[in-house]
Amino acid sequence: MISSRFSVAIHILALIDMNDGKITSEYIAGSVNTNAAVIRRIMGMLSRANLIASRPGVVGIKLIKPIKEITFLDVYRAVDLPEEHELFALHQDTNLQCEVGRNIQSALEKPLREAQSQMERVLEGTTVEQIVQDIRSRS
Amino acid sequence: MISSRFSVAIHILALIDMNDGKITSEYIAGSVNTNAAVIRRIMGMLSRANLIASRPGVVGIKLIKPIKEITFLDVYRAVDLPEEHELFALHQDTNLQCEVGRNIQSALEKPLREAQSQMERVLEGTTVEQIVQDIRSRS
DNA sequence: TGTTAATGTAACTATATCAGTTACATTAAA
DNA sequence: TTTAATGTAACTGATATAGTTACATTAACA
Numbered sequence A, B: 001m002i003s004s005r006f007s008v009a010i011h012i013l014a015l016i017d018m019n020d021g022k023i024t025s026e027y028i029a030g031s032v033n034t035n036a037a038v039i040r041r042i043m044g045m046l047s048r049a050n051l052i053a054s055r056p057g058v059v060g061i062k063l064i065k066p067i068k069e070i071t072f073l074d075v076y077r078a079v080d081l082p083e084e085h086e087l088f089a090l091h092q093d094t095n096l097q098c099e100v101g102r103n104i105q106s107a108l109e110k111p112l113r114e115a116q117s118q119m120e121r122v123l124e125g126t127t128v129e130q131i132v133q134d135i136r137s138r139s
Numbered sequence C: 001t002g003t004t005a006a007t008g009t010a011a012c013t014a015t016a017t018c019a020g021t022t023a024c025a026t027t028a029a030a
Numbered sequence D: 001t002t003t004a005a006t007g008t009a010a011c012t013g014a015t016a017t018a019g020t021t022a023c024a025t026t027a028a029c030a
Helices: A007-019 A025-032 A036-048 A072-079 A101-122 A129-139 B005-018 B025-032 B036-048 B072-079 B099-124 B128-138
Strands: none
Touching: A007 A025, A007 A036, A007 A072, A007 A129, A007 B099, A025 A036, A036 A072, A072 A101, A072 B036, A101 A129, A101 B005, A101 B025, A101 B099, A129 B025, B005 B025, B005 B036, B005 B072, B005 B128, B025 B036, B025 B099, B036 B072
16 A cells, blocks of 8 residues: 555645745644644655755745646655555565476566556656646635 | 565466466465465465365365456455555545645545556456466466 | 744654464365 | 364564654744
């Protein structure tokens, strides 16, 4: 299961955009309903991915990429651990004496890579701006 | 990350098919290179999903569905916990006083469901038989 | 210039999942 | 009757997760 860091990160980015960046981690935490340190931890990941910028002691968060260019895939990769971004765990160290043990990983690679790619294709085609517009249309 | 139970389950089904079911959990464990109880635990999930059948005290595992009809999606759902099969965790209990907190889950639902569907579409289009054939072609 | 307040991050906790391990009751084949 | 395999429970150690507390660093501003 993909961690809720992902949905929280999108929440954060939507709030930044809708408030022109003039909000604190404390305010975001109030909307997400969690601890401000949790928000700052995720914001650290978004910063390292060069999606946002902020400075200690200064209120305000800047979007480095325009909101309409920030895709779900950008966010997913920013908050996904480990860095390899593999969706499927493959069992390793199988028995090389056995035909199946010797070839299972290679045989699985293509279809599983394709499954992951198709999921990522959808994430890449969805922007945080779409979410902002959807939220606005509901209010 | 999707648990390696999934890739192990495919490994198990491939071995059952390639050996006409005349193998023990001990033998499968030797190929996977793990403990036989791990294999039996996963086989229990495959049984409950009506993909295989076996009986205590009796050597041999029967495929209930023909191998060419067992898709990766069948296997994925058989070994995936929890039963809801949700790929993305959504943060809950957000602040209803806030426009974003009030609407974030509904706004995320459609694109995330679509991402998951596209992944599952690939899993549904891949059968364990394809893996068996791929393995055979490599040996 | 000193106070105030926000950020960035580390350390720790509780919880959950995971894979591996041991053990054993149940079952049936030989 | 012996032997051996299955099904399952209980436990372990490792890892990920989200929440919590604490605090050094930084800058705004009175």
